[in-house]
Amino acid sequence: MPDLSHFDPVDLPHASRLVNHGPTVLVTSAHGGRANVMAAAWSMPVEFTPPRIAVVIDKRTWTRELVLASGAFGLCVPGAALVDLTHAVGSCSGRAVDKIARHGIATRPGPVLGVPVIEAGCAAWLECRLIREPHTEDAYDTCFGEVVAAAADRRIFAGGHWTFRDDNAALQTIHHLGGGHFVRAGGTLRAAPL
Amino acid sequence: MPDLSHFDPVDLPHASRLVNHGPTVLVTSAHGGRANVMAAAWSMPVEFTPPRIAVVIDKRTWTRELVLASGAFGLCVPGAALVDLTHAVGSCSGRAVDKIARHGIATRPGPVLGVPVIEAGCAAWLECRLIREPHTEDAYDTCFGEVVAAAADRRIFAGGHWTFRDDNAALQTIHHLGGGHFVRAGGTLRAAPL
Numbered sequence: 001m002p003d004l005s006h007f008d009p010v011d012l013p014h015a016s017r018l019v020n021h022g023p024t025v026l027v028t029s030a031h032g033g034r035a036n037v038m039a040a041a042w043s044m045p046v047e048f049t050p051p052r053i054a055v056v057i058d059k060r061t062w063t064r065e066l067v068l069a070s071g072a073f074g075l076c077v078p079g080a081a082l083v084d085l086t087h088a089v090g091s092c093s094g095r096a097v098d099k100i101a102r103h104g105i106a107t108r109p110g111p112v113l114g115v116p117v118i119e120a121g122c123a124a125w126l127e128c129r130l131i132r133e134p135h136t137e138d139a140y141d142t143c144f145g146e147v148v149a150a151a152a153d154r155r156i157f158a159g160g161h162w163t164f165r166d167d168n169a170a171l172q173t174i175h176h177l178g179g180g181h182f183v184r185a186g187g188t189l190r191a192a193p194l
Numbered sequence: 195m196p197d198l199s200h201f202d203p204v205d206l207p208h209a210s211r212l213v214n215h216g217p218t219v220l221v222t223s224a225h226g227g228r229a230n231v232m233a234a235a236w237s238m239p240v241e242f243t244p245p246r247i248a249v250v251i252d253k254r255t256w257t258r259e260l261v262l263a264s265g266a267f268g269l270c271v272p273g274a275a276l277v278d279l280t281h282a283v284g285s286c287s288g289r290a291v292d293k294i295a296r297h298g299i300a301t302r303p304g305p306v307l308g309v310p311v312i313e314a315g316c317a318a319w320l321e322c323r324l325i326r327e328p329h330t331e332d333a334y335d336t337c338f339g340e341v342v343a344a345a346a347d348r349r350i351f352a353g354g355h356w357t358f359r360d361d362n363a364a365l366q367t368i369h370h371l372g373g374g375h376f377v378r379a380g381g382t383l384r385a386a387p388l
Contacts, residue, residue, distance in 0.1 A: 020235050021369035021377055022216010041214050042238040046250050046334040054248065054336060056240050080383060087385030136330055140240040142248060144334060162371050175215035175369070177356050180385040183215055185369055185377040189274060191281030193374075 007119050010150040014160040016045035018077060018124040018150060019053065021162075021185060023173035024086060027055060028074035028107065028116045029066035035107065035116050037099055038063045039090025041176040043075060051147040053128060058141050062094040067130055072113040073145060075126045079156075079171035080184050082121040087180045112148040123171045124152035164188055201313050204344040208354040210239035212271060212318040212344060213247065215356075215379060217367035218280060221251060222268035222301065222310045223260035229301065229310050231293055232257045233284025235370040237269060245341035247322060252335050256288045261324055266307040267339060269320045273350075273365035274378050276315040281374045306342040317365045318346035358382050 010018065019025065024041045042056035055075065057064045067073045078086045089099050100107065100116075107116035110127035117125040128145030136142045156163060156171040164172055164186050174182040204212065213219065218235045236250035249269065251258045261267045272280045283293050294301065294310075301310035304321030311319040322339030330336045350357060350365040358366055358380050368376040 017372050021218075021371050022235070022238075024215075041216070042240065044216075044236040044238045044248070044250065046236060046336050052334065054238070054334065056238065083383045084386040088388060091388050133330070136327070140246065140248070140338060142240050142336075161375075162377075164377055174383060175379055177215050177382075178211050180387075181355075182383040182385065183356075183358055183379040184381040184383055185379065187378040187380055188371075189277045189368060189376045189378055191374040191376065192278040194282060194285050 005119055006153045006155055007151045008154045008158070010124070010152050011160065012051050012147060012150065013049055015051040015126055015147045015150040016048055017160065017162070018126060018152060018157065019043060019045060019075065021173065022175055023077050023185065024176040024182065026076040026078055026086065026089065026118060027057060027063055028076060028118065029063050029070060030116050031066045031069040035100055036063050036066055036094035037089050037105060038094070039086045046144065052144060053126070053147060054142050054144050056141045057143050067143065071130045072115045073128050073130065074110060074115040074117045075128060076118040076122045077124040077173055079121055079123045080174055081170040083174055083182055086174065110149055123156050123173060124150065126150045199313055200347045200349055201345045202348045202352070204318070204346050204351070205354065206245050206341060206344065207243055209245040209320055209341045209344040210242055211354065211356070212320060212346060212351065213237060213239060213269065215367065216369055217271050217379065218370040218376065220270040220272055220280065220283065220312060221249060221257055222270060222312065223257050223264060224310050225260045225264040229294055230257050230260055230288035231283050231299060232288070233280045240338065246338060247320070247341060248336050248338050250335050251337050261337065265324045266309045267322050267324065268304060268309040268311045269322060270312040270316045271318040271367055273315055273317045274368055275364040277368055277376055280368065304343055316347070317350050317367060318344065320344045
């Protein structure tokens with residue numbers, strides 16, 4: 001079978017750009033032969049070098065359990081074509097149902113930690129090693145991670161830059177307003193040169 | 195002079211929705227008779243109730259100094275019309291220049307803490323009390339805050355919901371890709387009912 005992936009590795013110094021603009025992400029995790037995916041609107045970079053991010057993962061979720069057990073997680077950036085899937089996996093728990101199987105989500109192991117990452121329909125992914133911060137995890141459900149590998153679909157992110165065009169609308173990032181309503185990033189604006 | 199503000203208070207349980215979709219924000223601060231504003235692409239809610247947020251404020255910035263001294267900060271959500279201003283105030287330090295005066299930015303004191311907040315050209319603001327977390331501030335430049343008051347321009351956020359329409363494009367939120375390139379939120383998508 002031919003390799004249909006449009007993904008290329010992203011240099012780690014550029015990894016923060018994949019989530020710099022606040023997209024809703026899919027958090028992937030696996031431990032002990034089971035894997036899970038949840039949606040998260042609350043994530044952000046916190047450092048360029050080394051690339052580090054923060055993501056809010058509620059302590060009641062199964063993802064939190066898998067992330068703590070494995071010390072790793074993926075952040076996958078869904079394109080607009082995955083809006084229904086994103087909402088669906090954000091609305092039920094993987095304890096009760098195998099969301100990856102139910103939704104027929106294809107995953108591949110990340111190159112460094114083996115965290116499952118999603119490419120089909122996604123614009124990018126980041127493979128992250130959990131940085132244990134028990135107080136912050138407990139008080140704010142905020143988990144910190146160091147990005148150890150990243151990749152993006154070259155049709156929308158290449159050479160360290162996003163390009164939002166009419167012909168890649170299905171890959172454009174989505175941003176959750178709440179209650180299943182999303183906005184799509186688009187309409188690039190260029191600030192005046194300083 | 196008539197009150198030209200289009201801002202209405204936002205109920206605190208809805209405050210997280212103002213930044214749920216990852217807009218770039220303007221961080222405002224004041225102490226000892228001086229005030230400052232900087233741009234921040236890295237912020238996120240961390241809790242609905244009480245409404246709490248996290249924002250990355252580099253330890254070398256003057257904003258960080260003012261926030262620590264006053265125990266408070268504002269997050270103002272610029273609309274698309276403020277893209278040049280957002281980039282400009284994100285590209286120089288308030289130590290060297292009074293950015294509020296230079297750019298003729300009108301501020302008003304927030305109702306609870308008196309933090310300067312910006313309404314003209316902004317879609318919303320949140321007035322926040324710093325929650326001291328010295329380790330996280332030091333290790334990740336990540337500052338936590340509790341939202342104590344919030345308001346939004348009723349032409350784009352009302353009744354707890356955003357509405358992005360052709361006639362409010364100037365107020366639509368902006369999301370920084372890096373290097374002065376932004377995308378505008380728009381093109382609302384509704385996920386399929388579950």
